Amino acid sequence: MSSTIAQAARRELTDFTGELISPEDSGYEQARAVYNAMIDRRPALVARCADADAVARVIGFARAHDLPLAIRGGGHHGAGLGTVDGGVVADLSPLKEVRVDPEARTVRVGGGCVWGEVDRATNTYGLATPSGIVSTTGVGGIATGGGLGHLTRKCGLTIDNILEADVVLADGSQVRASADENADLFWALRGGGGNFGVVTSFLFRLHKIDTVVAGPTFWPVDVSAEVLTAYRDFLPNAPRELNAFFLYGTVPPAPPFPEEIQLRKTAGVVWCYTGDDSAAAAREMAPLLDALPEPMLHAAGPMPHPDLQSMFDGLYPPGHQWYWRADFVDEISDEAVQLHAKFGAEVPTVHSTMHLYPIDGAAHDVGPDETPWGYRGATWSTVYAGVDPDPANAELIKRWAVDYSDALHPYSAGGAYVNMMMDEGQERVRASYRGNYERLARIKADLDPDNVFRLNQNIRPS
Numbered sequence: 001m002s003s004t005i006a007q008a009a010r011r012e013l014t015d016f017t018g019e020l021i022s023p024e025d026s027g028y029e030q031a032r033a034v035y036n037a038m039i040d041r042r043p044a045l046v047a048r049c050a051d052a053d054a055v056a057r058v059i060g061f062a063r064a065h066d067l068p069l070a071i072r073g074g075g076h077h078g079a080g081l082g083t084v085d086g087g088v089v090a091d092l093s094p095l096k097e098v099r100v101d102p103e104a105r106t107v108r109v110g111g112g113c114v115w116g117e118v119d120r121a122t123n124t125y126g127l128a129t130p131s132g133i134v135s136t137t138g139v140g141g142i143a144t145g146g147g148l149g150h151l152t153r154k155c156g157l158t159i160d161n162i163l164e165a166d167v168v169l170a171d172g173s174q175v176r177a178s179a180d181e182n183a184d185l186f187w188a189l190r191g192g193g194g195n196f197g198v199v200t201s202f203l204f205r206l207h208k209i210d211t212v213v214a215g216p217t218f219w220p221v222d223v224s225a226e227v228l229t230a231y232r233d234f235l236p237n238a239p240r241e242l243n244a245f246f247l248y249g250t251v252p253p254a255p256p257f258p259e260e261i262q263l264r265k266t267a268g269v270v271w272c273y274t275g276d277d278s279a280a281a282a283r284e285m286a287p288l289l290d291a292l293p294e295p296m297l298h299a300a301g302p303m304p305h306p307d308l309q310s311m312f313d314g315l316y317p318p319g320h321q322w323y324w325r326a327d328f329v330d331e332i333s334d335e336a337v338q339l340h341a342k343f344g345a346e347v348p349t350v351h352s353t354m355h356l357y358p359i360d361g362a363a364h365d366v367g368p369d370e371t372p373w374g375y376r377g378a379t380w381s382t383v384y385a386g387v388d389p390d391p392a393n394a395e396l397i398k399r400w401a402v403d404y405s406d407a408l409h410p411y412s413a414g415g416a417y418v419n420m421m422m423d424e425g426q427e428r429v430r431a432s433y434r435g436n437y438e439r440l441a442r443i444k445a446d447l448d449p450d451n452v453f454r455l456n457q458n459i460r461p462s
């Protein structure tokens with residue numbers, strides 16, 4: 001069956017600008033792999049698209065043959081949304097343009113870039129746009145789903161910094177979306193998560209961010225309730241220049257971490273002060289540090305922004321097992337702190353972690369219906385990530401993430417960040433878009449009535 005599809009593709013997609021890879025080809029194993037090794041799917045065809053016309057042709061091919069179509073940016077989504085059994089993958093990885101306009105403070109970015117490519121190019125001019133915390137994550141998924149990271153409090157979510165997008169729609173047409181052009185599409189794709197079209201090129205706003213004062217502070221996990229309580233009370237009142245996400249985890253067993261603390265379980269924060277003045281950064285961090293016992297490690301220092309952005313790359317290469325759960329949180333009660341302390345002390349493997357990403361500051365400047373991201377009132381986005389290189393531990397890490405998230409879910413705001421959920425069903429997707437779901441479903445009905453783009457956190461056409 002899949003070789004019939006590949007034959008049809010080679011016959012029908014002549015002069016294809018890109019590469020067609022099917023199960024018979026030597027590069028197939030590499031081409032079918034996504035970041036999460038728990039996902040093991042075998043598409044009939046992986047079409048690496050080198051331009052928007054190629055994307056349009058692949059969409060047309062999948063539709064003509066009634067095949068499920070996956071769109072892949074960086075391939076990082078935990079649920080494996082960038083691949084599909086027996087169907088067609090439009091792999092955008094050849095779309096690698098990164099063009100900085102330092103005067104206009106914008107960057108044009110191909111839909112198949114990963115964030116490291118963008119961060120390095122913009123840093124040449126002392127500029128940056130907000131993204132995630134791992135440099136190998138795809139621009140496409142983050143920029144259509146939300147985008148939270150070290151610059152959230154200062155510059156907002158990634159979606160808040162999109163100025164334009166070039167999009168291939170389900171009918172193959174190619175359009176530009178901006179505040180002035182195709183405004184409904186522009187609204188929907190800033191959070192609607194790939195439901196509305198394939199973005200072949202984004203234009204992002206840039207901010208003057210160059211050297212940052214960043215790094216972790218780790219406390220022993222047995223004082224974690226104290227750390228989390230102090231963090232919860234401190235951060236929402238800190239200036240926007242200071243970002244700090246909270247984590248449970250294990251000190252990695254490698255330099256630069258001192259040997260005596262390697263493999264110790266920890267509660268910590270990862271700082272990012274958006275400025276190069278170490279003394280000013282220390283002053284802003286002091287109220288939290290002074291309120292707590294001596295940490296095992298305090299390693300915040302000046303570094304170029306791209307160095308911070310790639311700080312976790314070594315710990316999280318492609319090919320690990322991942323199981324994610326997530327929630328938005330308005331506030332963290334004392335009861336919730338105690339539950340966090342229990343599950344945080346039980347992180348099952350070195351790579352498994354819980355993060356509380358702040359989503360206040362500049363992210364709160366945007367109203368709840370200005371983009372599909374409906375939880376503008378929430379203060380944190382929680383993620384429970386069971387991670388391990390060994391497939392034998394897949395059940396163990398999944399159990400921990402599920403039990404942890406089930407225990408904390410009653411203390412959450414309801415929905416979750418769509419980019420950090422697995423396949424959790426329609427009600428969960430609906431809850432995550434809150435009051436914006438109906439408008440999204442109407443736009444979906446207009447632009448993609450047959451739900452061609454359905455391998456995502458799916459918004460059903462109304």
Ligand SMILES: Cc1cc2nc3c(=O)[nH]c(=O)nc-3n(C[C@H](O)[C@H](O)[C@H](O)COP(=O)(O)OP(=O)(O)OC[C@H]3O[C@@H](n4cnc5c(N)ncnc54)[C@H](O)[C@@H]3O)c2cc1C
Binds near residue numbers: 035074092141145420
């Ligand atoms: C190690 C790791 C760290 C992460 N850290 C963060 C973080 O700090 N902050 C954060 O916000 N998220 C983070 N994430 C989650 C991340 O936002 C999602 O995994 C996101 O989907 C990744 O985008 P991608 O393009 O790599 O994914 P893919 O799996 O390729 O795609 C995910 C979804 O986006 C759609 N899509 C991708 N590209 C396009 C495009 N060009 N046009 C239209 N639709 C597209 C796909 O169809 C699919 O439905 C992290 C994930 C991992 C694995």
